[in-house]
Amino acid sequence: AAVTPLSLYNGLPVQQAHPARLPPLLGTGDSVGVTLIATDTTVEIANGVQYNAWTFNGTVPGPVLHVRQGQTVNVTFVNRGHMPHSIDFHAAEVAPSVAYRTIAVGETLQFSFLARTAGAFVYHCGTPPVLLHMGNGMYGVIIVDPATPLPPADVSYVLLESEWYTQHAGGTVMNGDYAKMLAGTPDEMVFNGEAFQYNDQPLTARTGQRVRWYVLNAGPNRTSAFHVIGSMFAAVYPDGDAAHALTGVSTYVIGPGQGVVLDTIMRESGDYPFVDHSMRAMTMGAVGTLRVGPA
Amino acid sequence: AAVTPLSLYNGLPVQQAHPARLPPLLGTGDSVGVTLIATDTTVEIANGVQYNAWTFNGTVPGPVLHVRQGQTVNVTFVNRGHMPHSIDFHAAEVAPSVAYRTIAVGETLQFSFLARTAGAFVYHCGTPPVLLHMGNGMYGVIIVDPATPLPPADVSYVLLESEWYTQHAGGTVMNGDYAKMLAGTPDEMVFNGEAFQYNDQPLTARTGQRVRWYVLNAGPNRTSAFHVIGSMFAAVYPDGDAAHALTGVSTYVIGPGQGVVLDTIMRESGDYPFVDHSMRAMTMGAVGTLRVGPA
Amino acid sequence: AAVTPLSLYNGLPVQQAHPARLPPLLGTGDSVGVTLIATDTTVEIANGVQYNAWTFNGTVPGPVLHVRQGQTVNVTFVNRGHMPHSIDFHAAEVAPSVAYRTIAVGETLQFSFLARTAGAFVYHCGTPPVLLHMGNGMYGVIIVDPATPLPPADVSYVLLESEWYTQHAGGTVMNGDYAKMLAGTPDEMVFNGEAFQYNDQPLTARTGQRVRWYVLNAGPNRTSAFHVIGSMFAAVYPDGDAAHALTGVSTYVIGPGQGVVLDTIMRESGDYPFVDHSMRAMTMGAVGTLRVGPA
Ligand SMILES: [Cu+2]
Ligand SMILES: [Cu+2]
Ligand SMILES: [Cu+2]
Ligand SMILES: [Cu+2]
Ligand SMILES: [Cu+2]
Ligand SMILES: [Cu+2]
Ligand code: NA
Ligand code: NA
Ligand code: NA
Ligand code: NA
Ligand code: NA
Ligand code: NA
Ligand SMILES: [Zn+2]
Ligand SMILES: [Zn+2]
Ligand SMILES: [Zn+2]
Ligand SMILES: [Zn+2]
Ligand SMILES: [Zn+2]
Ligand SMILES: [Zn+2]
Ligand SMILES: [Zn+2]
Ligand SMILES: [Zn+2]
Ligand SMILES: [Zn+2]
Numbered sequence: 104a105a106v107t108p109l110s111l112y113n114g115l116p117v118q119q120a121h122p123a124r125l126p127p128l129l130g131t132g133d134s135v136g137v138t139l140i141a142t143d144t145t146v147e148i149a150n151g152v153q154y155n156a157w158t159f160n161g162t163v164p165g166p167v168l169h170v171r172q173g174q175t176v177n178v179t180f181v182n183r184g185h186m187p188h189s190i191d192f193h194a195a196e197v198a199p200s201v202a203y204r205t206i207a208v209g210e211t212l213q214f215s216f217l218a219r220t221a222g223a224f225v226y227h228c229g230t231p232p233v234l235l236h237m238g239n240g241m242y243g244v245i246i247v248d249p250a251t252p253l254p255p256a257d258v259s260y261v262l263l264e265s266e267w268y269t270q271h272a273g274g275t276v277m278n279g280d281y282a283k284m285l286a287g288t289p290d291e292m293v294f295n296g297e298a299f300q301y302n303d304q305p306l307t308a309r310t311g312q313r314v315r316w317y318v319l320n321a322g323p324n325r326t327s328a329f330h331v332i333g334s335m336f337a338a339v340y341p342d343g344d345a346a347h348a349l350t351g352v353s354t355y356v357i358g359p360g361q362g363v364v365l366d367t368i369m370r371e372s373g374d375y376p377f378v379d380h381s382m383r384a385m386t387m388g389a390v391g392t393l394r395v396g397p398a
Numbered sequence: 399a400a401v402t403p404l405s406l407y408n409g410l411p412v413q414q415a416h417p418a419r420l421p422p423l424l425g426t427g428d429s430v431g432v433t434l435i436a437t438d439t440t441v442e443i444a445n446g447v448q449y450n451a452w453t454f455n456g457t458v459p460g461p462v463l464h465v466r467q468g469q470t471v472n473v474t475f476v477n478r479g480h481m482p483h484s485i486d487f488h489a490a491e492v493a494p495s496v497a498y499r500t501i502a503v504g505e506t507l508q509f510s511f512l513a514r515t516a517g518a519f520v521y522h523c524g525t526p527p528v529l530l531h532m533g534n535g536m537y538g539v540i541i542v543d544p545a546t547p548l549p550p551a552d553v554s555y556v557l558l559e560s561e562w563y564t565q566h567a568g569g570t571v572m573n574g575d576y577a578k579m580l581a582g583t584p585d586e587m588v589f590n591g592e593a594f595q596y597n598d599q600p601l602t603a604r605t606g607q608r609v610r611w612y613v614l615n616a617g618p619n620r621t622s623a624f625h626v627i628g629s630m631f632a633a634v635y636p637d638g639d640a641a642h643a644l645t646g647v648s649t650y651v652i653g654p655g656q657g658v659v660l661d662t663i664m665r666e667s668g669d670y671p672f673v674d675h676s677m678r679a680m681t682m683g684a685v686g687t688l689r690v691g692p693a
Numbered sequence: 694a695a696v697t698p699l700s701l702y703n704g705l706p707v708q709q710a711h712p713a714r715l716p717p718l719l720g721t722g723d724s725v726g727v728t729l730i731a732t733d734t735t736v737e738i739a740n741g742v743q744y745n746a747w748t749f750n751g752t753v754p755g756p757v758l759h760v761r762q763g764q765t766v767n768v769t770f771v772n773r774g775h776m777p778h779s780i781d782f783h784a785a786e787v788a789p790s791v792a793y794r795t796i797a798v799g800e801t802l803q804f805s806f807l808a809r810t811a812g813a814f815v816y817h818c819g820t821p822p823v824l825l826h827m828g829n830g831m832y833g834v835i836i837v838d839p840a841t842p843l844p845p846a847d848v849s850y851v852l853l854e855s856e857w858y859t860q861h862a863g864g865t866v867m868n869g870d871y872a873k874m875l876a877g878t879p880d881e882m883v884f885n886g887e888a889f890q891y892n893d894q895p896l897t898a899r900t901g902q903r904v905r906w907y908v909l910n911a912g913p914n915r916t917s918a919f920h921v922i923g924s925m926f927a928a929v930y931p932d933g934d935a936a937h938a939l940t941g942v943s944t945y946v947i948g949p950g951q952g953v954v955l956d957t958i959m960r961e962s963g964d965y966p967f968v969d970h971s972m973r974a975m976t977m978g979a980v981g982t983l984r985v986g987p988a
Contacts, residue, residue, distance in 0.1 A: 191922060193943040198963025198985070199923035220925050220941035229922065234972035285973050286878070288581070323972035326621050326916050326946060328653030332486060332524065333494035335515050339637075342929075342939040349637040351515035353488040356621060356653035358918030358946035360970030373493025380655030382529035382618035383582050395493070583876070621916050623948030627781060627819065628789035630810050634932075644932040646810035648783040651916060651948035668788025675950030677824035677913035678875050690788070 106271035113151030116303035125259035134175035149298040156240035163296040165243030191229035221249035222343030223362030242321040256315035265321040267291040292384040301391025322359030340364040401566035408446030411598035420554035429470040444593040451535035460538030486524035516544035517638030518657030537616040551610035560616040562586040587679040596686025617654025635659040696861035703741030706893035711885040715849035724765040739888040746830035755833030783814035811839030812933030813907040813952030832911040846905035855911040857881040882974040891981025912949030930954040
């Protein structure tokens with residue numbers, strides 16, 4: 104039988120999960136700086152299973168960037184990988200033929216953009232074949248806080264779903280499989296890069312807290328459906344704007360390249376699994392746990 | 399060639415379709431009681447074709463539950479199947495680690511929840527692998543009427559779309575095929591459990607009537623797109639709230655685990671097919687007929 | 694290896710792309726007439742690659758029809774193909790068993806409908822198996838301008854995404870492959886019928902202009918996700934109604950059979966690729982370019 108990452112998965116708890124908590128703003132001034140470095144790295148995609156990835160800053164996903172609407176983001180993009188790469192921010196409005204141009208190994212690219220639009224946005228490499236660059240891990244999240252704030256949240260998490268398409272490289276290491284990427288037949292689907300990690304290291308909250316979920320889908324291919332078991336989305340902000348919120352929603356569709364902001368408020372202590380409700384996605388890794396303690 | 403349920407389908411009209419009409423409220427008081435019993439049963443998935451299913455109350459889908467916002471739902475869940483099972487209501491806000499816990503064969507579980515949120519919600523078994531339990535038929539619908547009513551409807555139907563993944567058990571009987579469930583390659587896609595049934599036993603309405611469609615997707619895997627041929631959704635309530643309605647929509651996407659409420663008003667007598675507009679889904683069974691007679 | 698349309702693709706620039714610009718209204722009076730003729734034709738699905746298609750008026754997609762809300766559309770449908778066909782307008786509210794009935798080769802069908810609802814709608818053949826008729830190219834777009842206008846646009850484009858499922862007919866010619874249609878495994882995904890055509894013949898606009906995108910998905914099977922690289926949707930009209938607009942959206946999901954209206958305003962000159970952000974779709978042809986020049 105074919106060696107898949109889940110056949111190599113050791114089933115033990117991960118010792119450290121990728122950070123999911125929304126980090127602080129990059130800065131409070133009119134502009135913030137961010138440096139993203141393309142590097143090839145081996146990452147963990149399930150406990151005990153590695154993948155020879157192409158990354159931003161050495162992790163998959165890359166770092167979560169947090170800015171506020173109206174700030175200028177000064178980007179420095181450095182290519183320390185082994186092939187040409189580029190960077191595309193869904194939060195930006197810039198000419199891709201200029202700002203998102205592909206640079207050679209060793210080169211640096213600088214550009215700035217104004218974060219005009221609030222919301223949850225992916226960034227990713229846009230060098231052809233984009234399917235391969237994204238399939239190999241070149242994506243991350245930028246959160247733009249609205250100038251008119253949403254209702255204040257007590258705790259905020261960022262979850263970026265994506266797919267892994269693999270072939271066996273040897274031992275416990277996988278490589279990308281472009282034929283599977285083209286066919287759309289993933290071997291894993293994960294939140295923040297690694298299968299099942301938040302079952303082992305649960306996200307946490309307390310009863311009565313407003314938990315804000317920034318949920319995005321890097322694909323590269325699939326449409327997902329986000330649901331928190333035992334809970335209801337008190338608000339869904341399809342465009343990050345409180346005036347357009349839906350209320351009382353159980354499950355929300357998120358296409359590849361899309362992001363959405365959703366709020367939950369748990370009333371009972373306990374463990375609440377969050378899933379891509381496409382059950383094969385959950386089975387292949389797109390599931391975690393929010394552990395809710397007493398207020 | 400492989401034996402599939404549609405290769406066994408006898409093509410004759412089904413004599414009795416699964417009920418699609420929204421049933422009355424379970425009760426009008428402050429609380430209602432519901433008993434759901436997990437049982438293994440052979441069900442019909444196309445005329446002349448059976449499936450060895452895991453069910454709630456002996457049918458796939460399980461019974462439609464109809465309550466109103468603000469009622470307390472007292473649930474009794476009994477496991478008379480052959481393996482551990484559980485029950486998860488998308489309408490509820492409860493700690494899954496308590497209310498949705500898996501019980502052994504022969505056991506009974508009781509819990510209550512307040513129907514805080516209006517809308518159309520799935521319920522389903524949540525025992526791992528959920529993909530297998532849902533793939534084998536363990537799902538149903540609960541409708542929660544809003545405290546502030548939607549515009550009154552003249553006739554209301556509930557349609558739960560789902561997929562069947564099969565292997566031949568012998569004769570005209572199929573079993574579930576977990577490898578197909580994992581691969582996301584269904585052999586049938588159906589409304590309310592059985593292919594083509596509402597072409598044979600059409601739903602009915604009259605011209606000028608407001609027909610309310612509660613349409614849900616149990617998956618377990620696919621995103622669907624609901625459309626009524628020859629008609630327009632006068633209103634789409636993405637979250638069951640009239641204040642957030644869209645108007646004049648032809649086709650609406652419904653992810654796995656999601657439900658939506660939609661209204662049509664036909665002006666001409668005739669037959670109106672309703673479909674999952676993913677045409678392979680329609681071809682594999684996700685199509686029925688609304689027969690509209692004169693006012 | 695199997696011969697696919699992209700293995701036959703010559704990689705040269707297409708000399709003439711299918712028209713994407715929204716054509717003028719069919720008329721300004723109370724009623725407009727339209728004639729659609731089913732004909733079998735060989736069409737180009739990638740440069741140097743042909744497909745033996747079933748069409749409306751000899752092209753895939755068929756002509757873009759542009760009317761305004763409140764107009765009566767008088768349809769004449771002629772079957773000059775080699776098998777029975779029919780015509781189904783998502784913009785219409787008519788009894789399908791009458792207006793959308795299948796007619797034999799050589800026959801003509803006439804019916805009228807009132808364009809009651811504004812928006813972007815597909816039309817298509819509805820003769821069983823619809824999957825095959827749509828898979829072979831029988832679809833097009835009708836745009837219904839709202840009586841209460843949207844904010845005025847400076848330039849308007851119509852993009853209909855669809856899938857091609859193929860087997861080799863010989864030389865550079867492909868036929869439809871019904872087994873692939875049923876399996877949902879396309880060989881190409883395209884805007885307006887032909888892979889990559891708008892990379893070779895870009896759509897155009899100027900900085901500061903409001904560009905209106907009417908984007909639809911004919912499927913026959915897949916859910917898509919529309920995104921314009923380097924840009925943001927200033928407005929998304931999910932139902933064609935300005936009162937229900939979302940603002941500041943990066944990516945929007947469009948199910949098979951669905952259409953949506955979206956606006957962008959580019960501030961910088963340059964090339965902006967538009968894509969189905971499911972990256973395998975982009976790789977298989979669902980990508981083009983908007984070339985933005987100075988104001
Ligand atoms: Cu790259
Ligand atoms: Cu992108
Ligand atoms: Cu079970
Ligand atoms: Cu669920
Ligand atoms: Cu036809
Ligand atoms: Cu249609
Ligand atoms: Na690990
Ligand atoms: Na709701
Ligand atoms: Na039967
Ligand atoms: Na509309
Ligand atoms: Na050509
Ligand atoms: Na926004
Ligand atoms: Zn890790
Ligand atoms: Zn890259
Ligand atoms: Zn609401
Ligand atoms: Zn039945
Ligand atoms: Zn179960
Ligand atoms: Zn509207
Ligand atoms: Zn052409
Ligand atoms: Zn046709
Ligand atoms: Zn907004």
